Amino acid sequence: MSRSSSLPSGARAQVVTVSDRAYGGVYPDRSGPLLVAGLAELGFAVGPAQVVPDDRERITAALRAAVADGIDLVVTTGGTGLGPRDITPEATGDVIERLIPGLAEALRAAGRDAVPAAVLSRGLAGTAAATLVVNLPGSTGGVRDGLGVLAGVVGHAVAQIRGTDDHTVVPGVAGTAD
Ligand SMILES: Nc1ncnc2c1ncn2[C@@H]1O[C@H](COP(=O)(O)OP(=O)(O)OP(=O)(O)O)[C@@H](O)[C@H]1O
Numbered sequence: 001m002s003r004s005s006s007l008p009s010g011a012r013a014q015v016v017t018v019s020d021r022a023y024g025g026v027y028p029d030r031s032g033p034l035l036v037a038g039l040a041e042l043g044f045a046v047g048p049a050q051v052v053p054d055d056r057e058r059i060t061a062a063l064r065a066a067v068a069d070g071i072d073l074v075v076t077t078g079g080t081g082l083g084p085r086d087i088t089p090e091a092t093g094d095v096i097e098r099l100i101p102g103l104a105e106a107l108r109a110a111g112r113d114a115v116p117a118a119v120l121s122r123g124l125a126g127t128a129a130a131t132l133v134v135n136l137p138g139s140t141g142g143v144r145d146g147l148g149v150l151a152g153v154v155g156h157a158v159a160q161i162r163g164t165d166d167h168t169v170v171p172g173v174a175g176t177a178d
């Protein structure tokens with residue numbers, strides 16, 4: 001993977017790992033650091049992942065802080081499934097103002113051939129103020145697949161949100177682009 005095309009310079013990202021077990025030290029957070037490395041490779045300035053439990057208020061607080069800080073992209077990992085405590089999509093829905101259903105569907109579709117359970121992820125994508133928020137599954141495989149999808153579109157999305165988009169073609173997408 002390399003720098004995402006059309007990503008504005010100085011773009012900043014934040015990773016939020018949502019996992020009771022990573023938060024409680026039951027296992028080390030592996031998905032957060034993987035996401036941080038992947039977003040850095042795409043060209044974002046990104047600090048360490050913030051780890052929060054599967055708690056609606058804790059998740060919304062983390063998202064709202066990033067939005068208030070003007071972060072361009074927040075990617076969460078975990079808590080998107082059907083477990084009794086999984087609440088990341090609901091918390092994200094509390095914060096975002098505009099849904100991007102096509103991006104969420106593309107993220108599910110990316111894993112579906114290899115992992116049929118990819119359709120069980122209820123992750124959302126959307127914007128809040130000038131921040132793009134994307135939910136990925138908690139597994140490292142889900143993060144890898146998700147990064148592959150984000151690589152193709154995230155630069156364009158951030159530029160649009162900032163209002164600096166020059167409407168250039170997104171490479172790698174077959175179809176009529178102009
Ligand atoms: N932060 C993480 N780092 C590494 N693996 C993870 C992480 N979070 C989840 N996983 C793995 O992803 C798979 C899905 O787990 P599950 O859906 O229970 O996670 P979660 O709801 O995101 O987190 P948790 O159950 O810890 O609150 C499991 O195999 C789990 O080990």
Ligand SMILES: Nc1nc2c(c(=O)[nH]1)N[C@H]1C(S)=C(S)[C@@H](COP(=O)(O)O)O[C@H]1N2
Nearest residue numbers: 078079080081111118121137138141142145
């Ligand atoms: N690409 C991809 N998507 C995936 C997976 C995966 O391994 N790869 N795991 C699935 C599984 S098993 C579940 S339960 C849901 C939700 O995971 P989460 O609760 O950890 O967010 O994501 C799904 N999406």
